[in-house]
Amino acid sequence: MTFSTNFLNNFRLIMLLLMLSLAACAGIEPDQPPLTITSSEVVLQGSPVARRGALHWRVTTSGGAGSVTSEVLVKKNGAERLISSGGSATGSWTPKEPGLYRVKVIAIDAGGTVADSGWSDEHRFAPQLDRDSLYAVLPLENLSDTNIPQKDIQATLRARLSAEGFNLLEQASLDKFMAKHRMRHVGGLNRNLSRKMQDELGVAGVFVTSLESWQEDLPPQVSLIIRVISTGEVPEVFWIDSIGLTGDDAPGLLGLGRIKSPRLLLQNALEKLLASYHAYLTGHCPEYLHIAATQQLLLTNVGDGSAEVIETIKNKHQPQFFYRASTFNPAGQYTVAVIPFLNINARKHAEKIVALHLVEQLNRYANIRVFEPGLVRETLLRYRMIMQQGPSLAAADILASKDILGADLILSGRVFDYQGEFGESKVDFSVQIFDGIKREVIWASRSYATGNQGVYFFDWGWIPSAHGLSRRMTQAVVRKLEE
Amino acid sequence: MKRFYSGRWFVGCLLFISVGCTTASNPPDYTSQRMDFSAVRSVAVLPLLNLSSDDQGGERVRDAFMGMLLATEAIYVLPPGEVARGIALSGMRMPETPSIEEILKLRTVLEVDAVITGVLREYGAVRSGSAEANLLSLSLQMIETQTGTMVWSASSTRGGISMSDRMLGSGGQPMNDITTEVINDLLDQLFE
The missing domain is CATH 3.40.50.10610 (ABC-type transport auxiliary lipoprotein component)
Known part of the structure; x- marks a missing residue:
C-alpha cells in the first residue's frame, strides 16, 4: 500500500498519463461528420443536339470542413477531362461536338476531403446538321490571286455534294437572296444574314469554300479550305477542314503517278474533304482534348473511337x-x-x-x-x-x-x-x-x-x-x- | 645570321596572317551604371529607323525582336497595335526618332517604364565579286520614360560573305537565322 501511494504521487507519471490521453484525443472532431454527397442529378437541358442542348448538374452535400467546392469531369469515348474547377455545386455545360457524354461531380471541402458523385448515365448529343438538312453553297471565295474557272469549280462542288446526298438550296434562290440583301462578301456570314438565311430560306447550314491556290500549269496545284456554318441568331463554325494537292505529290516510279489535270486534283480534294465531313456527321471527327488525370493532350475519336498520344511535329x-x-x-x-x-x-x-x-x-x-x-x-x-x-x-x-x-x-x-x-x-x-x-x-x-x-x-x-x-x-x- | 633573319621572317608572316584572320568585333555597348534595370517591367518597342534597301526590313526585325524579348519573360513588351495607338495619341511625328518630350508624353499614354528605339543599318544581300550572302546590322537604344535619358545602347552585325561563301558560293545563311542571331546577341548584351 505504501508502494501504491508513492506510485500515485509520482508527478512525472501523472504528466505522462495526461500527455498520453491528450495525444489520443488529437485529430478527432467529434461533432464534424465527414463530407458526403447526399444527392446528385445530371439532366439534359434543351434538345440533345451538340452546341444547342446542355447537361445540367446539381449536387447537394453534407458534412465536411469549411466551404465546399466542386470539380466537374466529362467522359467521352473513355477519355476524361475537367470542364469546371472550384465552382459551385450547380452548373451546366454544352458539348461542342456530337457524341456520348457522362458527367461526374467531385466535391472537395476545405480540409481536402473528397466526395465523388459517380458517373452519370450516358447522354447522346447528335450533330445539329445531317444530310437531310438544307444547305446553301456560297460562291467560291477566291484567295488564290489568280484567274480561276470559278463557275466550273462551283459546279463541280455542287455536283459532288448532290452526289453525296446533301440537300442543297437551289442556286437561283441563293442568287435572289444575295441580290436582295446585297450580299457581296462570300467568305463568311454575319448575324443579320445568318438569321435571314434561316428565316427566309429555311437553310440550316452553309458551305463556305475558300480557294487558296489554283494552278493549271504543270505541276497543277489545288488548295481548298471548306467550312460549314450554322445559321440562326449566331453563326457558328461546325466543321472546317482543308487540303492542298499538287500533281507532284506522289510521282512514283518513272513519274507515272504524276497528275497533270487540275480538275482531277479538284475531284480528289473534294472527295477527301467530304469524307472528313461525313466523319463529323457520324460522330467520328478526331478531337484534341486534355486528359484530366495526366493533364496530357490526346487525340480522341480516332478510328475505333479510342484516344491516342499525338504524333510529334x-x-x-x-x-x-x-x-x-x-x-x-x-x-x-x-x-x-x-x-x-x-x-x-x-x-x-x-x-x-x-x-x-x-x-x-x-x-x-x-x-x-x-x-x-x-x-x-x-x-x-x-x-x-x-x-x-x-x-x-x-x-x-x-x-x-x-x-x-x-x-x-x-x-x-x-x-x-x-x-x-x-x-x-x-x-x-x-x-x-x-x-x-x-x-x-x-x-x-x-x-x-x-x-x-x-x-x-x-x-x-x-x-x-x-x-x-x-x-x-x-x-x-x-x-x-x-x- | 641567315637563320636569324629567316626566323624573323617566319614570326612576321605568322603575325601578319593572324592579324588578317581576326574579325571585327561589335563596338562596345553602353549600359548606364545608375539605372536599376529590374525596375523596367514594361517596354514599348518603337518602329525602327530603316536605312536598308528593304522597305519591310524594319518591320520584320522589329516583330522578331518584340517576340524574342517577350520570350525572355524578363520584360513585358506592349503589343504593336497598342504602341501604334500610343504613337497616334501622343502625336509623334517621327516615332523612329522621338524627342524627350514625346517619350514623356508616350509614358502617360502607354504607362511603360522604357521605350526601345533602333536603327536597321543593313538588311539583305551583299555582293562581293561573284559571292553573295545575307547581312544584318542593327543598333538599339533603351530610353527610360521617367526622365527621357538613354540607359542602354548596343549594336550587332551578323552574316556577310564568309570564306566558304567565296569558295563554295553557298549564298550565306537565311535572313531569318541571321535575324535571330543578331537579336540573341543584343539580348545577351542587354541582360549581361
Missing part, C-alpha cells in the same frame, strides 16, 4: 521562338476570335489564308470555340476598327466585351512570306494572342519554314505547296499553345 515546322504566359491555363475553356493578319509584303490574301488555317487548327480542340470569321469581320466593320499595326488594347476590349463579341482570347499576327505557286514554297508569319479579360499578351511566336528545308535525298520530305507548310506550321503553333 517535326522541328523544322515548330515556331522559331515562342512565349506563353505562365498564367495561361491550356486546359481552360476559351472562346477565340481570329482576326485577319497583317500582310507585310506577302502575296495577296495571305493574311486571310493564315487566319483560316488557324481557325481550322483551333477548332479541333475540345476546350476551344472559335468565332465564325464572318462574325468577327462584322464586329470590326461595325466599330470601324482599323488596325494598321494589329489590335490595340482598346480594340481587344471591344472584341472581349460580353455585350459585343465576348471573346476570351484575341488572335492576330503578321504574314511576311507566303509563296508556293512558283519556285520554292516558303511561309513566314508571327502570331500574337491577347487575353481579353486580363488585357495582356499571353502568346507570341514566329514561324518560318521552306518546303525543301531538311531535304537531302530524292526530294524525301519535300513539301511543294505553301498550303502544306502553313498547315503544319499553324498546327505546331496551336499545339504549343495547348500543350
